Amino acid sequence: MSEENAKPEKAPDKEKEVKKKEEPQVPKYTGYDYDCFLAPQELLKAVTKLDHADFFLEDVSCVDMQEGFQVVYHFDRFSQPGRVVLRVMISRENPEIPSIYDIFPGAAWHERECFDFFGVRFTGHPNLIPLLLDPEHQGPPPLLKEETALKDLNQLYPDRVHTPVSPDSEEFVKEINNCSNQKSRNQS
Amino acid sequence: MNLDLRLDTSGDFYARKFQPTKREDTLILNMGPQHPSTHGVLRIILEIDGEYILRAEPVLGYIHRMHEKMAEVMSYPQYLPNPARTDYLHGLAWNWAHVAAVERLMGLEVPERAEYIRVITCELNRITSHLLWWGAYLLDLGAFTPIMYAFDDRERIQDILQRITGSRLTYCYYRFGGVSNDIDDRFIEETRKQCSRMKPRFKMFKDLVTDNFILRKRVEEIGEIPADTCRKYGATGPVLRGSGVPYDVRRAEPYSVYDRFDFNIPSYDTCDAMGRYLVRMDEMQESIKIIEQALDTLPEGDYIMPKAPKKPKPPAGDVYFALEGARGKIGFHLVSDGDKSPYRLKLRAPGFSNLSLFSEVSEGVLIADAVSILGSLDLVIP
Incomplete structure (x- = not known):
């Protein structure tokens, strides 16, 4: 009985929530001029292309979500400013991703930071030891979320396309060459 | 009695992990974490041959406070005082980056007057940051007097900021949609006076x-x-x-109202510590130019959006906001799931990236020069 009573009460609430979300609250400019998903094995290829296109590494970040870890690489350019973000999904069970140290030596510390906070292992990193945390730190990495708190891709990035792009594709090459924050601001 | 009085020379975790060169006649030396020239608690493991550095590796994290985790367990307004603690010399820039990232995600419009106030106070804070760097750098190099001159001006600016923001070092002045307190005529008058006072002093700093x-x-x-x-x-x-x-992010990725001001971006292609020194000295003068222009064109209006949310709940999604701090590009990567606290907040500290090139630059230099290089990077360690 109680379940039956509860159900009709919950339903209108959900409708309200959906309506709220539909309101255009999307930011005009997100700070990203080119945003793409990549498969882990294609990361190095994409980063090499960014290196040739004169980008510099801003930071390497990581987001813990239901599908696994999303490792986020931010790049920007001095000569023609525009931010490129590469997103790579890796599994929670076996969090391994190739290190980009050989292309951008500045990534070494950012990767060590991710290793500290999430336990992501960067293969090929020359010195993957704790950077900011106590080396004798016991227990799980601090930024891991509890399973009940995890959200999935659609909850976090509702309007994004999550299909991986190939760094060999013409689209990728064209986008990174033309990437500019002036352009994307004018469009919005 | 079985007392082993020999020192344990194997060192701690980082000393054992340190990979020295293959030579045998070298010495491993710890510089810091309490060395005065390492500003804060930075430790550098050096492998030296006489006075020359063969390899250097910074060890950091002694007072790491995990601001990123704090963001996840606090609501947005609760986190407001935190960012300024990450860089205690240019706190307002961090405060700004935080509120601006949230504003960008929510699509909040900030009143024009508030943007101008932000520019003026942030630039004043940049000058205090550069002044302290100037004094402390010269202190590292063995000159004691300049820091007294630097603090003379720095204290005056801090007095001006204290009246408006309520604090002198770790500011928490900006709010979502504006600032917490309007500026008044006395602030404007004092700022103008300070600007005109400082102009001839740069000439004196140069001569001195x-x-x-x-x-x-x-x-x-x-x-x-x-x-x-x-x-x-x-x-x-x-x-x-x-x-x-x-x-410069103020020019490359213009935020706020910086595109309305006329200022130069000083750069020197000498690539050495002198180049970095001169850039900062010029930047203070450019900041004064910006402040004066902003004061001249300060619009009337609200200092905070009338319906600014006290407890913001940004929609799901992520944004990146970058701005130019005194030490370089500050970046906030904010991921929200629509709740009252961020799902993930990544802070990009400019000093972190700047310091990571130290081990490459310091190869083969004298220890005394390494101190000069460290100072010229203008580090804030936490």
């Missing part, structure tokens, strides 16, 4: 210090960082501009 023969010996052709090394390591701010790349 910059042209000094001993200083030039300590900074010229020391710590050369080619522009491409900056790119590979992601170094920004005065370090990059001292290497000849006129890249």
Whole structure:
């Protein structure tokens, strides 16, 4: 009985929530001029292309979500400013991703930071030891979320396309060459 | 009695993990974490041959406070005082980056007057930051007097800021949609007075210090960082501009009302510590130019959006907001799931990237020059 009573009460609430979300609250400019998903094995290829296109590494970040870890690489350019973000999904069970140290030596510390906070292992990193945390730190990495708190891709990035792009594709090459924050601001 | 009085020479975790060169006649030396020239608690493991550095590796994290985790367990307004603690010398820039990232995600419009107030106070804070760097850097190099001159001006600016913001160092002044307190005529008058007071002082600083023969010996052709090394390591701010790349987020990715002001981006292509020194000295004068223009054109209106949310709940999604701090590019990557606290907040500290190139730059230099290089990077460690 109680379940039956509860159900009709919950339903209108959900409708309200959906309506709220539909309101255009999307930011005009997100700070990203080119945003793409990549498969882990294609990361190095994409980063090499960014290196040739004169980008510099801003930071390497990581987001813990239901599908696994999303490792986020931010790049920007001095000569023609525009931010490129590469997103790579890796599994929670076996969090391994190739290190980009050989292309951008500045990534070494950012990767060590991710290793500290999430336990992501960067293969090929020359010195993957704790950077900011106590080396004798016991227990799980601090930024891991509890399973009940995890959200999935659609909850976090509702309007994004999550299909991986190939760094060999013409689209990728064209986008990174033309990437500019002036352009994307004018469009919005 | 079985007392082993020999010292344990194997060292701690980082000393054991340190990979020295294959030579046998070298010495491993710890510089810091309490060495005065390492500003804060930075430790550098050095492998030295006489006075020359063969390898250097910074060890950091002694007072890491995990601000990123704090963000996840606090609501947005609760986190407001935190960012300024990450860089205690340019707190307002961090405060700004936080509120602006949330504003960008929510699509909040900030009143024009508030944007102007933000520009004025942030630039004042940049001057205090550079002044402290100037005094402390020269202190590292053995000159005691300049820091007294630097603090003279710095204290005056802090007095001005204290009346408006309520604090002198770790500011929490900006709010979502504006600032917490309007500026008044006294603030404007005092700021103008301070600006005109400082202008001739830069000439005096130049005569007293910059042209000094001993200083030039300590900074010229020391710590050369080619522009491409900056790119590979992601170094920004005065370090990059001292290497000849006129890249400034205020111009490259204009935020707030910076596109309305006329200012130069000083850059020097000498790539050495002198280049970085001169960039900061010029930048203070550019900041004064910006402040004066902002005061001249200060619009009337609200200092905070009338319906600004006290407890914001940004929609799901992520944004990146970057701005130019005194040390370089500050970046906030904010991921929200629509709740009252961030799902993930990543802070990009400019000093982190700037310091990571130190081990490459310091190879083969004298220890005394390494101190000069460290100072010229203008580090804030936590």
